[in-house]
Structure formats: structure tokens, C-alpha cells
Amino acid sequence: MIAGRPPAERYTGSSVRRTEDLRLLTGRGRYVADIQVPGLLHCAFNRSPHAHARVLRVQTDVARRAPGVVAVFDGWQMAKLASAAGGMMELMGETNLPSFSLLATDKVRLVGDPVAMVVAETRAIAEDAAELIEVEYEELPAVMTAAQARDGSLPPIFEDLGSNVLFGPDQKVFGEVDRVFAEADRIVKARIAQHRHQNVPMEGRAILATFDQATGELVAHAATQGVNTSRQIIAAQLGMPLEKVRVLAFDIGGSFGLKFGASREEVACCAASRELLRPVRWIEDRLENLTVSGQAREESFDVEAAVTNEGEILGMRVEMVIDSGAYPGFAPGIISTIQEMIPGPYRMRALSFTASGVITNKATYVAYRGPWASETFVRERLIDLVAAELGLDPFEVRLRNLAERGQPPLRMVTGPSLAGLTAKESLLRMGEIFNFEEFRRHQAAMRAQGRYLGVGVATYIEPAPGPRPETPPTELEWARASLGEDGVVSVFTAQMPHGQSHQTTMAQIAADQFGVDFEQVRVVVGDTDQVPEGFGTGGSRFASMAGGAALHVSRQLRSQVLELAAQILDVSPATIDIRAGEVVGDGVPDGRLPLSELVKLARAAAAEGRIPQGTETSLEASFGFDGGQGGWSGGTHCCVVEVDPETGRVRVDRYMVVEDCGEVINPAVVEGQIRGGVAQGIGAVLLERSAYDEWGQYLSSSFMDYLLPTTTDVPNIEIEHLQTIPLDQDVNFRGVGEGGMIVAPPTICNAIADAIAPSGAVVLEQHLPPTRILELMGIIPQPA
């Protein structure tokens, strides 16, 4: 038994039952709305009914006098308490940011923009009083399309930016674009639209802020993907020293990218608590959540592919426009990833990528599960268009273009190494699972009976965390571990689980590496006083980065503990080991010493000065992981649909996944993540759209209009895990949270496009509700 070598893995790789299940499935989770605090006040916002207007007057006195109302803040009053500067986008390094305030002062910029805040003894009183506020507006024309934003005919939404163009067009060229286009046999062109849709977590945004006058400290219970990030923003916007702000988070009812940092309403809530010296809570309601919390993915792409008659894709020209919505959001930050990832796992030699961004009077662009996903959608749709143009099978075109694994590894034309790539294996395996030839025969037979069946395939890779060392991590991911006198190993992480089962998977890793039972590991999250630095959960960062940090820190702590035990027991570290929570081996009294006993002995020995110099006596370790050798997640999805030409409805008959997310920590958790992502992909294509009318009124503001997939819309999803290619000596777990949602939309669209191709339909958009399907099939007229 050699100290430092991990014992056989008992937990990693198996579907250990989730620690979270008992509390979450029995309704005992603790969300911001569940927290009880004496003297709690509640708030509600008066919000703009206009998409774009000047605010002339805000009259709050009637509301202020309503029984039970404690305070009302208009934009100017709130601006004295806290600033909107120093928000998430500044934190992410964005420049070219307009100035605005937490609550509207001069202008409102979207329907639902917060104008005034009522703080009252109950939420009901606050809501009733918010209606008593009278606001006088001077309406301005709403900027609702990228074309309107770019042609300069409408007033700028932010005066200080001077125009509604946020950035661009910025062009970046990789490889010899003109040359491959000159060499090409054909050029396939398309304008492809990615529609606006949104995160829709079960729990909306939420915060409970308590300012403590005695200590000058503000404690915020928040629904957030990262407590440290929320803390930074709250401190900056309230003008408080970082150490005076503590952010806590318990259970979080989903987020999918929405809950990063602290939003304007949430910061206003903190400011109100500091001003009123009472705890203040805001729970976003569904109307607010759908209307103003943020929306994602409104992009359009003009693409050209240079192809040979054999189906080889030589290069692409891409021009994209991203609609950033009203307030500064994630749009500018995501461009570089879309640009880098658009070649995907394919061998293309050249790419020209031009991007621009516009500001409109719609909800702010936020990250949504696989925020850069439109690169996969555009590329995978385009490949099918190329196949159609050349009369080839889309499966075949993919196969001809997928990069091989080589030594040295091939690189994407945009730079990253394709080391460890298994995209081709995933496609080939899909070809074994699903008999395409047989399906084509069946499809033709059904077609002869008037039925429209289709199959769709899409292949993708995701940098989760991506190859090393070319893409150094934005920051190290830290984990801290300690052994307590109860013999429990605590692992502290800045990751903030909101549906990903981190408390289970991290404990699996730590239990194996340290040598204790799974139940003997406690994963501590959600407290800025306890967790290490780190921005939180996002970008499929957990598995490699935090999982790796947990692996290394547990090993380090294990060596420390063994060395200490050896000193105390006066044996060689090489003869002892930690197994099932006990120190075992030659020289250990009775052959076994529970860890809790060891901690007591160590404390006593240290107190008596019996531990020699140089021994690491701390029962605590810390490790910052850079991602090791990194690697790709990815795979191929395939689905079969039937389109009903009488109703335009689509039925997903079969959905298959072949995926590689590295070494699987917990298959049940991985499969759950994939299924959830695919369900959201089905929603995106068939049901979900964030729609506005031309005046900027939001049309999808309830669940009658924003339709989410339910169990009856999601088929059984068959999943197969591919044998991964390990790149790192220790850590080969890779992120899997986003992939399902990245690749499901093109998979489903490709299947629908295949099904309705006999009618002459060409699919150049992602959202395909029944009306649109019948329009594309030429069965009903298109709108003028």
C-alpha cells in the first residue's frame, strides 16, 4: 500500500443515488421564498407598459400613503442608493457600455422595465401599491428588428451610445478564404435564422437581503449560479467593501444561464434593505420572469459554403447579426466562441466570420444553456443543405468531412487542437445503432402512402473544458478540503449547483480519492464566507475543472493525513492507508483507526508539541486546477420524426444519442443532463418562442403563450456512452450540461427538413410550429 495512490474507485463511474433527491423530491428543498426572517419586508415593481419611452414624471405619493407600505423608490431616489455601473458585463471585461440606472430615470427601454419599487409589509400590499404609482411617459418609436437598429432611422435607445448598433461589423479571417472559394465546384448559400427563446427556470430570480446595522454587513440569500460573482456585483453597485457583503445560496430552482451576478431588481432590493434597515425580499413572478428576466439567442446568419462535387466542405463565409435586446448582456461576449466553434469537428480549411450586434427594445440577451449553440445549428443545417444540393446523403457528407484523430492532432481552422476527438466514432456508431438504409426504404414506402417521415443527424463538439494548453482556463478552479473531528471530509467549491447534482458527483470523486464512504463526504456550496474563489457554475465547467480540483485536493489531503498519521503512530507512511474512513495497515493499533479518532489524536499531539517540524499538521488542503490536458465533449444525435400534413404537427418517434463526455462520474446524472437538454431542444424547435409585436409588446408573457415541452412532448431518449480517449493522467471528466441543448435543435430541424423535403420545403429557421410547417410545405399561404 503506497500512500498517495488512490484506493480502487468505488463510486466514480456508478449511478450513486443523488444526495439531493431526498430533500428535493419530498418538497423539502430550501429556496429563497422558503427562508423565514423576522421583520421581513417584500417588494414589487411598477413596470413600463411601453417598449421605448421617455419618463416624464413618476408620482409615488398615493402609493407611499397606502396602509402597509414602508417605502417607495423611484429611479432617482434609487440612483442615490446604488449604481447600475459595475455589473456583470463590466466584470466580464466588456467596454462600450451605456449608462443607465437600476430603476428607470430618464427612459424606459423595454416593456417591463422597472420604474419604481414598492417595499411593504406583505407582497400583496406591495403589488397593490405598485399599481397606485402614476407614471407619465412620452412614447418613442420602438426598435424591434436588427434592420431598424442598423438603418439609423429610429432614435438611439441609449443616447450616450449614439446609435443602436452595439458593435461591428467585425471581420476575422482564418485560412485562405478567397482561394478555397475560387477552387470550389459549388457555393451553397443560405440565410439561417435562430429565433429568440428563453431560459424559464421553475424558480425565477429571487433575493432576500438583510443589512445588519451593527456590523455594517449585508447578507443576501440569492438564487444564483455563483455566490462570489453575485457578491462582487452587489458590493460594487452598493459601493460597499467586498468583505462587508456575504452571499448565501441554498437550493436553486434552475437557471440555465440566467442567474449570474445580480440583476437590477436584486441590487435594488439590497439597497432598500440597507436604507430601511430591515430585511427585504423579492421573488420574481412568472410574468416578470417571462417578460424581463432576459431572453436568448436571437441571431441571423448569412452563410456560404465552398464545396466540391464530392461533398467536401472547403470553407465557409459567415456573417452574423446578434440582437442584444435592451440592456447590456451576454451578446458581445459570446461572439468569439461562436466564431471559434463554427467549424466544429470538421476539416475545413478556411473561414471568414463577420459579426455585428444591435440594441433593440426587447429583453436583454442572456446566456442560455450552450449560449454559443447557434454555431452548431447553422453548421449542421448547412451540411444538410449541401447534401441536398449535391444529391448526397447528409450522413455521408458528415462522414467525408469529419476530422480524423491524428498525431500530431489536427487543428480547427480557428486554432484549437482536435486532440482526443471522437466525433467520427460517434457518427459511425450512430450508423450502427440506427439502420439508415432500412429507414430510407421505410420512408419511401410511407411516402407512397402520403406520410412524411424524416431522419435527422447532427454532430458537435463542445469545449468542456477544451484542449490544453492552447486555451488556458479563464481562471483556475479551486477546491478546498478538510477533515473534521467527526471524520467527515468536507469539500468546498465555488460551483453552485442548480440542478446538476454537484453535491453527489463531487462527493463520489472525493470519497474515492480520499478513501471514505460516500456518505462521509460533505460538499459545501453557496456561502461566500466558506467557498473558495471562483465565478461559479457555467460553461460546462464543473466536471473537468471542479471535478478535477476535487480529485486533486482530496489526494493532497489524503497524503497529508497519512503523513500525520504515520508521525503520530510512529510508522512508515508507506505501510498505512485510508480505507472506508479508517486508517489501516501495519502498526496501526488494532489494525484500524477511525479518522475521527485520528483527528483527536492529532489535535492532542499538536498541543503537546509532539509533531515534528516539517509535518503538514493542517487537516486542510487547497488546490487550484487548470483543467489538466482538457479535452472535448461531443457526440452525434439522431432523431426520427413524422410530420402530419393535415395538422402540421411533428411527432418525435425516436431519439438517439451517442456521446462522449470523457470519463463518466455518474451515468444517471449524465443521462439526466442530456435528456433535459434534448427536452429543451424539442421545446426550442416545436414550441418555445419569445415573440413581440411590432410595437414592442411582449406576446409570450404567460405559459399559455410561451409553451414549454411537457412529458407528452418528449420521447424516450436512448443514450449510449462512447469509449473516451483519455488525454490527462488524472482528470478525464468532461462537461455535459450543455451539449444536449446545443445539438438537439439542429437534429430535430434536420429530421423535419428531411420529412418535408418531398413537398419542396427548405428549412432555414429553427422554430417550426405547425403553422410554419404547413407554410413551408406549401399547404397554406405564407404571411404577406
Place this chain on the structure above:
Amino acid sequence: MGEQAPARPGRYSPGLPRLVPGTYAAVVLKLPPFVYLAPASLEEALSLHADHEDESRVLAGGQSLIPLLALRLARPEYLVDLSRIGELEGISEEDGAVCIGAMTSELALEHSHLIAERLPLLPQALSFIGHPAIRSRGTLGGSLAHGDPAAELPAVALVLGAQLVAESRDRGRRTIAARDFFLGPFTTALQGDEILTEIRIPWQAPGTGSCFHEVARRLGDFAMVGVAAVARVEQGMIRSCRVALTGVADRAVLRTDGELGLTGESAGSFDAAARRLAEELNPPADLHGSAPYRRHLVRTLVPRVLERACQAAAAGAIS
């Protein structure tokens, strides 16, 4: 009344907050303030409703009214809850008609043997309304009084020739034929002080067949287009038929065999009639379906539903 609706779990839990009758309900989250009244008898309810005529709304299952209040699209000053009035619930038979108390839940109707036997169209249509949880609270009277232009039950009431009984404190009882009841979107013939108390629906006669079908975005959503049909077939010929549609106009729409040009036609060629019907309607457009889409659904659904109704009639069954 004869057959009693199965007892429902406490109407107030979960979902609706527990209100104290007569209190000013500013304590209720989301809803605008109102005075909550919970009479124990119809007489008392009629009187309270009449006292506050224009400012009062009756509350049945709340599945439509509560969301309207929560979105503050309705702001009654008084809410008269009918749920404690036992006499408004139940299913019985009288003179060849089924008599249904207005407060009978959609779920109770769906599971009633009497309804299955006498009005087989009704459970078929009910199964398309929302989900069981919603149907367990939603009531027949509530759905008809609400008059949603995309709801299923108004179409069923029209196609089956229902008679709706309305009562008021000052003018007593009157009976309104379904044909005269639905006046426009969310607008019915009920006066401000009236309460719908009973719905009488003539038995589906032996020898007739019926069918309901609809297309919605998801299972349980309001219909983009829904079609109800009742037909009597003799020797392969249509003797009589009625078709009602929902989702295609500002209210449910009824067409009889004469209007459809189907009298004496052979039971099987409905395409032309469906096309004519689709052309003459001017269906609305919304996020879920364009006007041409809804028109297309009329063209495809009407023949399907009529065929099944005729098959049922021919099979001698009345289902």
C-alpha cells in the same frame, strides 16, 4: 339531484388561498383587492350577486377567473363563491334530458355513467380540456358562462342543443337556448345579476352518432380548432347532422345539415362542405396558428369528425 358528483378535496387547498368570508382580501397575493363572499344557499348567492350587480363576479372552479384576477385583467369588488352551494352540483335525468348542476366539475362529468350513456359526446370533449387537475376544479357552468371562443364545452352545448337555466333574485328563472347564449368573446346572454344554475341537455337519440376532435399545440392546450359533430344516418344517407366549431371565430359556431348542404348526402363525402365552411369562416390569428392555418384545420378536421360521427351512427351505437 340524482347522481351526486364525487366529493372533491377541499376546494381551497392547494391552489386557492383559504379566505375568510366577508373579508377584504388584500391579503391574497397577485389578485387585486376584493370582498370575498361565500353564501351557503343559491337564494343567498342570488341576493348578494344582485346587491352588487356590476361590481360582483361569481366564482366557480376559478380555473379561468383566478388567472384573470392574477393578471389583473378583471377587478371585481365582490367575489361570490358558489362552491358551498350543494344544490348547484349533481347530475340527474328528466323528460329525456340530462340535468347538470352548473357547479358540477368537468371531472365528475367525465366519469359519470349517466353521461357516458346519454351524452357520449361530452366525455369525449371533456378529455381535451386542460389536465385532470384542472378538470377537477373547472365546472360546466363556469366554462359556459366564461364563453371562451376556444373552449370545448360551448361547442358541445351548441351541437347538443343544450338549454341553460339562469336565475336572478329580481326576475327569477329563465331558460336560454345555447344558440342564443354565446354572444361574443367572453360575452354571454347572462345579465349582471344572473347566475347560471343548471344545464339541460337532451339525450343523444339512438341512431345518432357523435364525435369530438381538436388540434392544439400540446396535449391539454386550448384548441386551435375543435370540431363537434352529431349525425343521424339512414341507409348510408345523412338524415340530419349538426357541426359546432371552436377556435374559429369570436365564439363557438354552429352549423346544421341545411347550412352545410349535407342533407340527403351520402355519409362519406364531406370535403366540399368542409371547404365551403372554411371559406365562409374568418378565423382569428394568434401566436399558435395563423388564420390560413385554422382554415386548413377546418378543412381537414370537419370531414374526419363527421366521418367518425357517421360511422358511430351506422354502427348503431351512439358513441
